Amino acid sequence: MKANYVNEGLLVVISGPSGVGKGTVCKALREMMPELTYSISATTRSPREGEVDGVNYFFKSVQEFEKMIEEDELIEWAQYVGNYYGTPRRFVEEMLAKGQDVVLEIEVQGAMQVKEKYPQGIFIFLVPPSFEELRQRIIHRGTESESVLNLRLEAASDELKQIDQYDYVVINDEVDKACERIRAIVMAEHCRTDRLKISEDA
Ligand code: 5GP
Numbered sequence: 071m072k073a074n075y076v077n078e079g080l081l082v083v084i085s086g087p088s089g090v091g092k093g094t095v096c097k098a099l100r101e102m103m104p105e106l107t108y109s110i111s112a113t114t115r116s117p118r119e120g121e122v123d124g125v126n127y128f129f130k131s132v133q134e135f136e137k138m139i140e141e142d143e144l145i146e147w148a149q150y151v152g153n154y155y156g157t158p159r160r161f162v163e164e165m166l167a168k169g170q171d172v173v174l175e176i177e178v179q180g181a182m183q184v185k186e187k188y189p190q191g192i193f194i195f196l197v198p199p200s201f202e203e204l205r206q207r208i209i210h211r212g213t214e215s216e217s218v219l220n221l222r223l224e225a226a227s228d229e230l231k232q233i234d235q236y237d238y239v240v241i242n243d244e245v246d247k248a249c250e251r252i253r254a255i256v257m258a259e260h261c262r263t264d265r266l267k268i269s270e271d272a
Contacts, residue, residue: 076265079166081188082106082173082256085181086196087226088151089208091242095196095249096175102249103256107170109162112138115153128158146176146183151221155180171256178229185235192259194252195236199243201227 112128147156198204242248
């Protein structure tokens with residue numbers, strides 16, 4: 071008898087309120103877990119300083135984005151604080167079929183759409199150690215005007231209410247600890263009994 075794990079990629083959705091540090095955690099995770107594949111989202115938001123098209127996001131016009139929606143090129147999409155964000159389908163599906171684990175770093179509305187389409191996905195909610203900490207992080211990022219900042223804080227407060235829709239909660243008290251927790255989740259998910267494949271010896 072030979073025991074192996076099923077060669078099918080896991081879809082790992084990392085979600086949580088804006089400012090919780092999803093981007094920072096995912097950046098550190100890339101170093102800690104280079105074996106994961108990270109989906110690149112499309113957005114109509116303007117690039118921030120240092121952001122590169124095709125690396126951080128695919129930056130699109132509203133017209134281009136709406137065409138992607140019409141042509142069903144996105145697994146999920148959402149309007150978030152006045153801009154569109156969405157996950158291109160083809161790349162994710164190809165990687166999963168190859169057995170690669172794929173990470174989506176997306177906000178809550180999008181994560182809920184993914185949950186409907188891919189209930190077998192792993193849904194991880196990243197939370198700040200406190201709401202005050204979240205406020206400080208958004209303020210210190212300093213990239214948003216005051217009105218956008220307030221909208222993001224309102225959105226964050228709504229997003230936190232969705233926590234029980236997720237399989238796992240990771241507190242982002244320290245980036246390295248948060249990454250370790252995510253690594254532990256991914257490893258445990260790979261070891262689930264339903265991923266075991268038994269075959270006869272050759
Ligand atoms: P930001 O403008 O700060 O880069 O992103 C704003 C929010 O959009 C963040 O919560 C981020 O995780 C989320 N986001 C980024 N890409 C996607 C995506 O493809 N789909 C959805 N639904 N949200 C996304």
